[in-house]
Amino acid sequence: MKNYEIDATWHYHNGTKHPNGMLLNRFHVFHPSHRPTPYKIYKNTPSISLPLDKNPIGISTLDAVSTTGSDTNNTVPNIETLSRVLYFSSGITKKIKFPEPLGEVDFRAASCTGALYHIEIYIVCSDISGLDAGVYHFDPKQMKLDTVRLGDFRRSIIDATANEPFVKQSQVMLIFTDVFSRNSIKYQSREYRHAFWDCGTILANTLAITSIHNVPSKIILGFVDSQITQLLGLDIKEEAPIAILPLYTSGQETPLCPPVPDVNLEAVASDYEIEYPEINAMHEASCLTSEADVSAWRHHITRELKEPTKMIPLATSIKSEEPLEKTIIKRGSTRKFSLESITFEELSTILNKTTSGIDSDFISQDMISDIYIIVNAVDGLESGSYYYAKEKNSLEQLRKGSFRNASGNLGLDQDLPYDTSITVFLMVNLDRVLKQFGNRGYRVAQLDAAITGGKMYLVSYALGLGATGLTFYDDIVTNFFSPHAENKETMFLIAIGKKEKST
Ligand SMILES: Cc1cc2nc3c(=O)[nH]c(=O)nc-3n(C[C@H](O)[C@H](O)[C@H](O)COP(=O)(O)O)c2cc1C
Numbered sequence: 001m002k003n004y005e006i007d008a009t010w011h012y013h014n015g016t017k018h019p020n021g022m023l024l025n026r027f028h029v030f031h032p033s034h035r036p037t038p039y040k041i042y043k044n045t046p047s048i049s050l051p052l053d054k055n056p057i058g059i060s061t062l063d064a065v066s067t068t069g070s071d072t073n074n075t076v077p078n079i080e081t082l083s084r085v086l087y088f089s090s091g092i093t094k095k096i097k098f099p100e101p102l103g104e105v106d107f108r109a110a111s112c113t114g115a116l117y118h119i120e121i122y123i124v125c126s127d128i129s130g131l132d133a134g135v136y137h138f139d140p141k142q143m144k145l146d147t148v149r150l151g152d153f154r155r156s157i158i159d160a161t162a163n164e165p166f167v168k169q170s171q172v173m174l175i176f177t178d179v180f181s182r183n184s185i186k187y188q189s190r191e192y193r194h195a196f197w198d199c200g201t202i203l204a205n206t207l208a209i210t211s212i213h214n215v216p217s218k219i220i221l222g223f224v225d226s227q228i229t230q231l232l233g234l235d236i237k238e239e240a241p242i243a244i245l246p247l248y249t250s251g252q253e254t255p256l257c258p259p260v261p262d263v264n265l266e267a268v269a270s271d272y273e274i275e276y277p278e279i280n281a282m283h284e285a286s287c288l289t290s291e292a293d294v295s296a297w298r299h300h301i302t303r304e305l306k307e308p309t310k311m312i313p314l315a316t317s318i319k320s321e322e323p324l325e326k327t328i329i330k331r332g333s334t335r336k337f338s339l340e341s342i343t344f345e346e347l348s349t350i351l352n353k354t355t356s357g358i359d360s361d362f363i364s365q366d367m368i369s370d371i372y373i374i375v376n377a378v379d380g381l382e383s384g385s386y387y388y389a390k391e392k393n394s395l396e397q398l399r400k401g402s403f404r405n406a407s408g409n410l411g412l413d414q415d416l417p418y419d420t421s422i423t424v425f426l427m428v429n430l431d432r433v434l435k436q437f438g439n440r441g442y443r444v445a446q447l448d449a450a451i452t453g454g455k456m457y458l459v460s461y462a463l464g465l466g467a468t469g470l471t472f473y474d475d476i477v478t479n480f481f482s483p484h485a486e487n488k489e490t491m492f493l494i495a496i497g498k499k500e501k502s503t
Pocket residue numbers: 107108110111112113114115197198201331332333334412414416468469470471
């Protein structure tokens with residue numbers, strides 16, 4: 001099976017490394033005036049306005065983020081809940097005016113590389129209160145659902161996931177898709193990494209908002225790609241389904257699927273026709289092509305454990321009652337950090353609350369990535385480099401010293417990782433993941449790390465701190481944390497610290 005020919009992933013991953021990956025053109029420039037429309041616009045299709053109540057329901061961000069999908073009671077979502085789930089995942093939360101040619105830009109609930117917003121959300125549901133069974137597309141600009149198909153098509157997803165037990169019982173399924181060119185216009189072939197980074201930050205919000213509504217969920221990455229593409233009517237060269245999040249288990253039998261003819265809807269997907277064949281090649285190499293392949297692919301991985309030495313136990317978490325909705329609305333990537341310290345209690349809370357793991361078809365209530373940290377300024381903790389020994393709830397010091405210069409350098413020589421209090425690197429033994437999951441393990445590894453990164457954004461903001469995702473020089477990060485990290489690749493980087501106060 002092509003999925004297990006993992007040279008394809010190494011070709012893509014090594015080729016898209018900064019600074020000299022051979023699949024990246026160093027001289028490529030992106031002009032902001034070429035920013036594509038950041039959402040899909042369906043023409044001439046009936047739409048349903050989404051009722052929206054943004055008021056907090058009173059659950060704290062810290063509780064929301066640390067609850068995993070299956071911890072929650074089982075409450076059926078209605079259109080009001082669905083609307084909140086969509087808004088607090090990917091809705092427009094603020095507008096900022098920039099000088100022309102950019103002008104006013106809509107910013108969204110979750111962070112996204114370059115604010116290009118290449119992840120779309122589709123909904124496949126049975127009849128729920130306020131919404132007929134159908135396949136819909138979420139339009140964040142108008143806060144409405146575009147009708148793609150009417151009827152109960154859940155069986156088609158159940159088949160595509162080879163009867164995955166949670167999917168089989170779900171009444172509402174969210175499908176996250178990636179419009180390649182909307183992000184590759186700036187980031188070239190590295191876009192395919194961003195697909196999972198930017199889907200992961202959205203999913204961190206989705207998991208938190210569904211958990212406060214007591215709606216259980218499970219992340220599904222094993223499915224026959226072509227079946228989902230056909231159901232949603234996607235242009236196979238331009239857009240791909242990358243994750244499914246079934247919600248709520250009904251215990252009821254799902255009816256047989258109506259016929260699934262081709263979707264004949266006109267949609268403006270992107271203003272530019274840009275092709276990066278390496279993205280399509282990486283995507284195709286990680287596709288599963290039959291239900292038998294999906295069944296064979298689906299199994300849980302366990303974390304690789306490393307016995308830590310010289311452990312520093314984490315402090316007890318700080319209490320913060322800030323409600324989730326408030327944190328999401330105020331979140332925004334920090335553009336300038338002060339050089340001030342955060343406290344050891346704040347760092348401990350960030351680690352405690354974001355590492356409870358996820359429920360998915362590749363891991364159960366755990367996470368795959370390992371966490372490496374450069375501590376630039378934390379009261380109560382010596383500056384240096386650290387490994388987070390999750391099982392021991394402790395930090396292991398790898399090297400002590402002032403590594404601000406290294407921190408700035410690893411984060412692509414930007415000021416943000418230099419000025420920040422800590423830089424957090426989510427790394428995995430990619431070879432081990434690929435040997436288990438084939439090329440599709442690349443999707444697994446990237447998404448797993450990005451969800452934790454997205455949770456870190458939320459917890460940092462709930463604590464009154466700032467945070468920003470960052471890109472990085474791949475191999476220099478591995479070298480910096482070696483020998484401890486010598487077989488690991490960086491999947492996600494986030495800087496956390498105090499925001500510089502505007503004068
Ligand atoms: C994975 C990831 C990587 C990012 N990398 C950088 C970066 O290298 N430099 C930077 O200034 N901002 C970076 N950002 C921040 C984005 O530019 C920011 O999320 C986007 O402009 C949307 O703004 P918001 O997060 O304030 O909503 C990154 C964000 C993410 C999620």
